[in-house]
Amino acid sequence: KAGVTQTPRYLIKTRGQQVTLSCSPISGHRSVSWYQQTPGQGLQFLFEYFSETQRNKGNFPGRFSGRQFSNSRSEMNVSTLELGDSALYLCASSLSSGGLSTDTQYFGPGTRLTVL
Amino acid sequence: DAKTTQPPSMDCAEGRAANLPCNHSTISGNEYVYWYRQIHSQGPQYIIHGLKNNETNEMASLIITEDRKSSTLILPHATLRDTAVYYCIVRVGNYGGSQGNLIFGKGTKLSVKP
Numbered sequence: 001k002a003g004v005t006q007t008p009r010y011l012i013k014t015r016g017q018q019v020t021l022s023c024s025p026i027s028g029h030r031s032v033s034w035y036q037q038t039p040g041q042g043l044q045f046l047f048e049y050f051s052e053t054q055r056n057k058g059n060f061p062g063r064f065s066g067r068q069f070s071n072s073r074s075e076m077n078v079s080t081l082e083l084g085d086s087a088l089y090l091c092a093s094s095l096s097s098g099g100l101s102t103d104t105q106y107f108g109p110g111t112r113l114t115v116l
Numbered sequence: 117d118a119k120t121t122q123p124p125s126m127d128c129a130e131g132r133a134a135n136l137p138c139n140h141s142t143i144s145g146n147e148y149v150y151w152y153r154q155i156h157s158q159g160p161q162y163i164i165h166g167l168k169n170n171e172t173n174e175m176a177s178l179i180i181t182e183d184r185k186s187s188t189l190i191l192p193h194a195t196l197r198d199t200a201v202y203y204c205i206v207r208v209g210n211y212g213g214s215q216g217n218l219i220f221g222k223g224t225k226l227s228v229k230p
Contacts, residue, residue, distance in 0.1 A: 004159075033217060043160070043203075045217035056217055090159050092218075104150075105218060107159035 004108035025093030032074040118221030134191040138204030153200040
């Protein structure tokens, strides 16, 4: 089975621009979560989507948004980029099959965003 | 905040067992212990998880104390490729609802030396 894929892998933008990152989960997985990793703050949760609905949201400003499509693929968008948005953005998918579940999250390779 | 405490760094000789400790003294009865590792600039890789019993898979073994307040991840024969940051995370099991986010601490940087 193919793993989680993220595109693009690297991205350079300038302040004020917006960016869209894409994530394709493992086939059959229904839940997608997004994380931001920076040297200063470490790995931080952004949001989680399941069945095209946001179920959980971390403590990030409204400039960070996301969505999920009917095929479970997800995108996240960052508007009005700031220098501090430079980070590795990671996507993770899980089966989320219902019932008592400790569905394991499997991570993609990440998208490295640099804001100049 | 992360609910786990790990040493910031550890060294291990290649071919020897690497034993990575984790304290989670406030763990609740329905919280699982998860381990991930992250090799430089890659996405975190799932290793193993457990609730009460010891667990083993092809990558590692997880030993959880009887009171569940601490655990140890064991890599039985460490190789240079096991050099990574290892994260211990406690996470509640959910009944089909939100899976909940993973709260990462700073982890343990394991250096495997030849």
